Every structure is written in C-alpha cells, then in structure tokens.
Amino acid sequence: MGFCGGCAKALLIVFNFIFWLSGAAILGVGIWMIVDKNIGSYFEVLNLDTHDQFFKYAAYILIGLGVFVFLVGFCGCCGAIRGSKFLLGLYIFFLVLIFAGELCAGVLMIVYRVQIEDKIDDALESSIKKEYGESVTITDAWDVVQVQLDCCGGNGPNDYVDSKFVNKQSEQMIPLSCCVLTNKGTAEENPKDAIAKNGTACYDKLGEYYEKGCKDGLLDWGKEHTTILIGVGIGIACLEIFGIVFAICLCRQVDREDKY
Structure with a gap:
C-alpha cells in the first residue's frame, strides 16, 4: 500500500x-x-x-x-x-x-x-401549588432541589401561598427544605433527615430561610x-x-x- x-x-x-x-x-x-x-x-x-x-x-x-x-x-x-x-x-x-x-x-x-x-x-408554579405535599415523587424532588440550590419555591417562597401543602399544614408557611439547615451535607443525600437551624422562625417566614427562588438555579x-x-x-x-x-x-x- x-x-x-x-x-x-x-x-x-x-x-x-x-x-x-x-x-x-x-x-x-x-x-x-x-x-x-x-x-x-x-x-x-x-x-x-x-x-x-x-x-x-x-x-x-x-x-x-x-x-x-x-x-x-x-x-x-x-x-x-x-x-x-x-x-x-x-x-x-x-x-x-x-x-x-x-x-x-x-x-x-x-x-x-x-x-x-x-x-x-x-x-414551577403548578408543581408547587398543586402537587407539593400531594405527590410523594414531586415533594421529594422539590426537597432535593431546594436543599441543593439553597432556594425556596420557583420564583420565591410566596409560591407556597394558597398551595395544597400550606392548606394541609396550617402551622407551616414553607417546607423544611426551604430553611437554613445545620446538616446541609446530610440533607442533600436525604432531605427527610434535614434539621432546621431555627424551625420556628423559618416556618413563619420570620428568618433563617432562603428567599430566592429556584428558577434561576434550575x-x-x-x-x-x-x-x-x-x-x-x-x-x-x-x-x-x-x-x-x-x-x-x-x-x-x-x-x-x-x-x-
């Protein structure tokens, strides 16, 4: 050749x-x-x-x-x-x-x-208002995203207003995964093990929670x-x-x- x-x-x-x-x-x-x-x-x-x-x-x-x-x-x-x-x-x-x-x-x-x-x-709005707290799959998915991206809701915590989650959990305005955590590393693997730095303030949106939405991160x-x-x-x-x-x-x- x-x-x-x-x-x-x-x-x-x-x-x-x-x-x-x-x-x-x-x-x-x-x-x-x-x-x-x-x-x-x-x-x-x-x-x-x-x-x-x-x-x-x-x-x-x-x-x-x-x-x-x-x-x-x-x-x-x-x-x-x-x-x-x-x-x-x-x-x-x-x-x-x-x-x-x-x-x-x-x-x-x-x-x-x-x-x-x-x-x-x-x-994002439909997912938060209609399915968070109702669908286990969607709820777990949002918890993972919110913990990993240090965010809350799609455009912000107000996405949870009038949601099915808030209507069922009247004592909470936002979920645990929106709170500042003391064990973020562990929570990223399993959000159910998350521990809020100050759960009382977080749930009432008085402090120790993330105010930015997840949209930009996503x-x-x-x-x-x-x-x-x-x-x-x-x-x-x-x-x-x-x-x-x-x-x-x-x-x-x-x-x-x-x-x-």
Missing part, C-alpha cells in the same frame, strides 16, 4: 480509538440518566416525568447508541487492517447514519431547551448540562467527518490496488 494509503489506514485506526471513547461517553450519559437520582429530581420539578416511558427510552437509546458506536468502530478497524472495501463501505454508511442522528438529536435538544425556558414559570443547571451534551455531540460529529474522509481515501486506495 502506498504512502497515502498507509497514512489513511493509520489515521483511520487512530480515529476509531477516539471514536470508541466517544461511544463510551454516550454510553455513560445513558447510564447516568437512569441511575442518577438528582437528575430525576430536577426533571420532576420541571414537570418532565422521568417515570414516563419516553424518558427511559431516551436513556436506553443512548446506551444502545454507545454500544453501536463500539461495533461500528470495530467494523472500521477490521476494514482498515484487512483492506476490505465491503467493511469500509459499511463503516462509511453507519458513520453517515450516526452523524445524521446526532444532528437531529442536537436540534431537538436546542428546541426542547427553549420550550422549557418559555414554560418554566407555569410549570435554568443554570439545565443550560450547563445541555451545553455540555451539545458540545460533546458537535465534537463527535466533527470527528465523524474526518473518519468518513479517511475511510473514503482508504477505500479508493484499495480500489486502485485491485485494478493493478
């Missing part, structure tokens, strides 16, 4: 090693979506039901895509080492499919994030994580373009050698 063909072969093998790492990253994101309890809490608060089958399917699709990337990378390595036009052609086809899928997923993620930002006020958390995911997706997509180019060059070199 000529110099250009040898370079294309070496570059394709190096690319596939990086491609395998990207597959591991995608696989890790899918597993993270399933096992991380914090992401479930944040999504629940935003009225994005993590118990919905579509959320689980999205996580499983990412896991499946990560495994698929491993298989495609293996196909590319075998095609490069053996100089097989069939394997290289199959490899190019799968790379184009993955590239198109990632492009669509990135666009959908951007659109989805914009929709969440547009509807977040209504979503938006910052969402932007941070979606920006990372979008950036990783763009980086992998750019790598795939190089992989396609290397594979085409190697495929053409193999074709030339077959003619001679």
Whole structure:
C-alpha cells in the first residue's frame, strides 16, 4: 500500500480509538440518566416525568447508541487492517447514519431547551401549588432541589401561598427544605433527615430561610448540562467527518490496488 494509503489506514485506526471513547461517553450519559437520582429530581420539578416511558427510552437509546458506536468502530478497524472495501463501505454508511442522528438529536435538544425556558414559570408554579405535599415523587424532588440550590419555591417562597401543602399544614408557611439547615451535607443525600437551624422562625417566614427562588438555579443547571451534551455531540460529529474522509481515501486506495 502506498504512502497515502498507509497514512489513511493509520489515521483511520487512530480515529476509531477516539471514536470508541466517544461511544463510551454516550454510553455513560445513558447510564447516568437512569441511575442518577438528582437528575430525576430536577426533571420532576420541571414537570418532565422521568417515570414516563419516553424518558427511559431516551436513556436506553443512548446506551444502545454507545454500544453501536463500539461495533461500528470495530467494523472500521477490521476494514482498515484487512483492506476490505465491503467493511469500509459499511463503516462509511453507519458513520453517515450516526452523524445524521446526532444532528437531529442536537436540534431537538436546542428546541426542547427553549420550550422549557418559555414554560418554566407555569410549570414551577403548578408543581408547587398543586402537587407539593400531594405527590410523594414531586415533594421529594422539590426537597432535593431546594436543599441543593439553597432556594425556596420557583420564583420565591410566596409560591407556597394558597398551595395544597400550606392548606394541609396550617402551622407551616414553607417546607423544611426551604430553611437554613445545620446538616446541609446530610440533607442533600436525604432531605427527610434535614434539621432546621431555627424551625420556628423559618416556618413563619420570620428568618433563617432562603428567599430566592429556584428558577434561576434550575435554568443554570439545565443550560450547563445541555451545553455540555451539545458540545460533546458537535465534537463527535466533527470527528465523524474526518473518519468518513479517511475511510473514503482508504477505500479508493484499495480500489486502485485491485485494478493493478
């Protein structure tokens, strides 16, 4: 094989090693979506039901895509080492499919994030007034978010006014998770173990409670994580373009050698 063909072969093998790492990253994101309890809490608060089958399917699709990337990378390595036009052609086809899928997923993620930002006020207010204290899942999710972000309610503690929680707990104007705690570290793991610094003052909103709402913290958390995911997706997509180019060059070199 000529110099250009040898370079294309070496570059394709190096690319596939990086491609395998990207597959591991995608696989890790899918597993993270399933096992991380914090992401479930944040999504629940935003009225994005993590118990919905579509959320689980999205996580499983990412896991499946990560495994698929491993298989495609293996196909590319075998095609490069053996100089097989069939394997290289199959490899190019799968790379184009993955590239198109990632492009669509990135666009959908951007659109989805914009929709969440547009509807977040209504979503948070509805979640607080109608479901906090009624739904165990939503209540636990809000407690996790409020303890971790040092906040209270969506736009502030007044979100609890006329809520079902306050109507049931007439002696409390805000929940324990809104209070300044003496054991914040422990409470982040299990909000039910939280101990208020001054529960009497906190519950009556006289002091020792957080006055800022959780909206900004939730938006910052969402932007941070979606920006990372979008950036990783763009980086992998750019790598795939190089992989396609290397594979085409190697495929053409193999074709030339077959003619001679």
